[in-house]
Amino acid sequence: FLTDHFCPGENGDRIGTKSRKCYMVLNESEKKAISSICLIAGPVTFLENILVLLVIASSTTLRRRPSYLFISSLALADTFASCFFTISFLDFHLYSKSDGPNISLFKLGGVTMAFTGSVGSLLLTALDRYLCIYQASNYKVLLTRTRAKLAIVLLWCTTVIISFLPLMGWRCATEFHPPCSLLFPYVDDHYLAFWTGLQLVVLFLIIVAYVLILWKANRHEAAMGGPKSGRQSVKGQARMRMDIQLARTFSLILLILAVCWLPVLSFMMVDVTVILTDKQQRMFAFCCTLCLVNSCVNPLLYALRCKELRAELFALLACCKACRERTLGNTRGQRKENGSGISKKSKDQKTLFCDMKLQDIK
Template sequence: METELEQDQEATTALYLNESTQNITSTDPSLCNSTQCYMVLTEPEKKAIGTICLLAGPVTFFENILVLLVIASSVTLRKRPSYLFISSLALADTFASCFFTISFLDFHLYSQNDGPNIYLFKLGGVTMAFTGSVGSLLLTTLDRYLCIYQASNYKVLLTRTRAKLAIVLLWCVTIIISFLPLMGWRCATNFNPPCSRLFPYVDHHYLAFWTGLQLVVLFLIIVAYALILWKANRHETAMGGPKSGRQSVKGQARMRMDIQLARTLSLILLILAVCWLPVLSFMIVDVTVTLTNKQQRMFAFCSTLCLVNSCVNPLLYALRCKELRGELFALLACCKACGKNTLGNTHSKRNENSSGIRKKSKDQAVTDSNPDTISEVVDKQ
């Protein structure tokens, strides 16, 4: 009799605990016990995001590697602080194309369940890439701001040595900040609050810190470009008065360049806002409330916009520059000449001399060409 009574009590207790667990799971969505809570994409969504990453990733890698090769092969461009900042941006976007694409597909599409250290190491690489990209955008923006507001002292204020120091400092700070979760600033409960619902093992406080830092950097970029646009508009208004002769022609040319500059900067600001504000908004919400699975899926799609931004950056900041385009054409011509030389060894010396003459003529043509970027304007002064 006592044995049957004990069995009945154990069965009742087990049933009660099972019902209690089900009630907690169903009524408290903030509780999570594995990384499966973060793998929320459906099969059609996986195919869509996989297509975006597999298209944008290689294109981004190729574009930025090409920019780095062109700048590295040109002595003229390597001496310019503006192109050093563009090199830093291209390097960061190259990292983004590799780290983000591999990590994102590995986690969301192939459901790779790594341990805390391996996952945080991968996430640190992605964070480093995007933090370095936004930081390099800030350096590029400050360079253009000095070109406009300190044109007479630009070459004194921003030397090549100072530009290199700024880049080294940027990357040192970026690496430290990006790998703070791996070094110990992580979620103590692994998955449950205060752990983020966007990234496993990531503490809310770290996410708030990183998001706030990116918002500050983006705010500085927007303010600097707004001041540049205001300066361009003022200059356009000032040049609108009646003039004659050579001064009128020069003023009209400068006014056209200011208008082109305003359009370029407006496009830059629009792309920055579209690519970064949705992601940062989700991160801010994640710090304050518990996100649902639908919101997690929306964040996954929005995060691909950061990769798209890295894909667009070379077109906005590098390939629009006449000097860099000239160096690119020269590099392609040299590669073509080298290919011909391998087919005709008897004419190798003559081909090398002609390539050198073409390269020299191109450099002179690029030097004498009209600048279409702010830094090129200052270098002509």
């Protein structure tokens, strides 16, 4: 599939380099730097997001809440990103693996699906927080568990279709033949502009939602600052503090998302309008790793700032510890297990907790 088309020069003139070389612009030191980032961030991202999914799946309370269903969707997207992005990125830039158009577009579609699903899940999370603040009295009626699941299914169906449009036919005939992208082989500039514009619209909607959330939360906090008495006032203040904390948490996630994604989207928009130089292509390759870093940071924000998820994590670890102790106790026999009544009672309590937790997972 390597054709006789040539790479553009600094002024857009064609130069004598085969088309596949147009995309492989990294030198050896840059390859080592990028591979180090991917090989560290990739496995860490995968393990973190798998842990988030396990914690939510093991808790009946979290599984029933739409907010954590959306977080599960985000964790799933970040898990896909850690796999698809790391493998595809290293294959192309580090090992210079030359694939045919279908394989190349399939790999790119996997990466696109992961990051599109991640941004879309953040939009669902922002809308969930928006309804919780602005429609507090009708929140449980407006956003039921069934509707949350339906929204997630629609999100992922749309994401898959959009991500694999190049594989379905919206592509270039060759790797570099106008109007083809200089950032991705076989990708049409019109598709790249469409996808980039879609991501910018989604980011804009997320920003608007969180700005309104923080404005409403701060306004309520100021309104409750006056002298109040009674049980209802205390309950209302506690709820508003929780909403403000959640809004700030997800706003921090949004800030990290914008810092990691705006450089990449900017390069994509520039690629649609002008011809990128080798230096700009190298900068784009490094900016792409920020997207993986974003997927790596998201689970840490949940674990550090979400008390419910953190409590369920500790409960799951306690369950695993109790199960391990029970297994070791069975292999060692009943002699040490029955050594004292206190030890037996403590172990029975741990075993009961573990059994209840396993039943909860089922």
